[in-house]
Amino acid sequence: MTALSVSQVTKRFGATTALAGIDLRVPDGSVTAVLGPSGCGKTTLLRLVAGFGDPDGGTIDFGAERVFGPGRSVPAQRRRVGYVPQEGALFPHVDVAANIGFGLPRAERRSAGRAAELLDLVGLDASLARRFPHQLSGGQQQRVALARALAPRPSLVLLDEPFSSLDAGLRLNTARAVVEALRANRTTALLVTHDQNEALSLADQVAVMAAGRIAQTGTPQGVYASPGNPTVAAFVGAAVFMPAVVTGLTASCDLGELAVRPGSPQGEARLLVRPEQIRLLAAADGDKNQNENQNENQNQHESQDRNENEERNEERNKERNKERNVVVGRVTEVRYFGHDATVQLRLDRSGRTVTARVPGRQLPEPGTRVRLSITGPVTAFPPH
Numbered sequence: 468m469t470a471l472s473v474s475q476v477t478k479r480f481g482a483t484t485a486l487a488g489i490d491l492r493v494p495d496g497s498v499t500a501v502l503g504p505s506g507c508g509k510t511t512l513l514r515l516v517a518g519f520g521d522p523d524g525g526t527i528d529f530g531a532e533r534v535f536g537p538g539r540s541v542p543a544q545r546r547r548v549g550y551v552p553q554e555g556a557l558f559p560h561v562d563v564a565a566n567i568g569f570g571l572p573r574a575e576r577r578s579a580g581r582a583a584e585l586l587d588l589v590g591l592d593a594s595l596a597r598r599f600p601h602q603l604s605g606g607q608q609q610r611v612a613l614a615r616a617l618a619p620r621p622s623l624v625l626l627d628e629p630f631s632s633l634d635a636g637l638r639l640n641t642a643r644a645v646v647e648a649l650r651a652n653r654t655t656a657l658l659v660t661h662d663q664n665e666a667l668s669l670a671d672q673v674a675v676m677a678a679g680r681i682a683q684t685g686t687p688q689g690v691y692a693s694p695g696n697p698t699v700a701a702f703v704g705a706a707v708f709m710p711a712v713v714t715g716l717t718a719s720c721d722l723g724e725l726a727v728r729p730g731s732p733q734g735e736a737r738l739l740v741r742p743e744q745i746r747l748l749a750a751a752d753g754d755k756n757q758n759e760n761q762n763e764n765q766n767q768h769e770s771q772d773r774n775e776n777e778e779r780n781e782e783r784n785k786e787r788n789k790e791r792n793v794v795v796g797r798v799t800e801v802r803y804f805g806h807d808a809t810v811q812l813r814l815d816r817s818g819r820t821v822t823a824r825v826p827g828r829q830l831p832e833p834g835t836r837v838r839l840s841i842t843g844p845v846t847a848f849p850p851h
């Protein structure tokens with residue numbers, strides 16, 4: 468298989484700039500997910516790589532071979548690209564074996580061996596070879612579509628939202644089976660999707676696209692944990708943004724004093740907190756009483772022993788600082804998803820609304836007040 472390099476590729480359709488200078492490298496034998504909102508240019512990029520149309524500028528290389536560049540455009544049929552579209556890719560009037568054999572040389576087309584091998588690769592039983600597409604589930608059809616794309620041993624496989632027509636359960640299983648098959652075959656693949664979970668859970672590399680450009684490329688963990696800007700941050704997962712002032716490695720905001728990553732911009736900033744970083748602690752009202760009792764006891768003790776006055780004052784200051792960093796909010800909404808839940812809270816201090824993602828076991832009732840704490844460092848962006 469071959470690495471793909473796209474460099475400074477541009478494409479306009481009349482007044483619309485579909486691609487504004489794309490740079491992307493897909494390493495040999497790996498799967499890159501292109502993730503982006505509707506209309507950002509994902510399909511256009513895939514079509515130009517396949518050779519279904521020429522860019523206005525830039526270069527496209529398959530390994531050492533330039534397939535598009537100044538004065539050069541290798542036709543689609545000579546690029547040896549496998550294409551898996553959204554749905555309806557199979558010929559309805561011929562069986563699975565014939566569908567898979569479509570792209571094979573004549574001699575191989577008659578051999579049942581290659582079709583069986585490909586069915587096995589995509590995790591389907593060889594007995595399905597004689598069925599017609601309408602006798603398969605949607606997920607099975609998409610696996611056959613991949614088997615057909617892989618049959619002529621392409622240099623590259625392009626998948627354009629191949630799972631979007633499948634329902635949730637089937638979608639995940641099919642997506643996993645398809646990516647396992649791509650990996651087993653050491654296929655270089657570009658998978659277009661607008662589903663963040665799909666991109667993050669399946670791909671070796673995620674390229675986030677926005678308005679005709681690649682906004683960021685990296686490993687799924689890298690893009691999620693260290694997004695380059697707020698647009699990427701919001702596109703790869705749920706995000707809570709809030710204003711803050713950063714001094715050194717600490718950000719001061721409505722959620723208290725939070726640790727920020729090294730190298731964060733200083734001064735006024737826009738903080739990104741992931742909902743799973745917000746932890747809910749014990750109910751706030753009970754805690755408040757306990758704190759008041761503790762303070763009263765401390766006061767009595769201080770009046771008994773004046774010599775320890777200074778020491779006590781210091782402790783009280785520390786306690787006050789701690790209290791200042793205790794963030795309390797009232798639960799306004801709870802959404803239960805089985806494996807976890809989201810809890811929306813209105814912060815006492817500012818009235819700002821934040822959303823926490825918590826395990827679905829012990830959920831607070833709407834209306835109760837809870838204390839919050841933030842785990843792990845948060846990301847700071849410049850304020851605008």
Ligand SMILES: Nc1ncnc2c1ncn2[C@@H]1O[C@H](COP(=O)(O)OP(=O)(O)OP(=O)(O)O)[C@@H](O)[C@H]1O
Nearest residue numbers: 480483484485504505506507508509510511512661
């Ligand atoms: N043949 C065309 N003629 C005119 N405009 C086009 C054409 N193809 C795409 N566009 C425009 O180019 C932009 C990018 O379209 P594209 O289909 O690549 O986006 P996309 O990210 O794949 O969107 P979606 O997720 O909705 O499929 C859009 O504004 C679209 O309207």
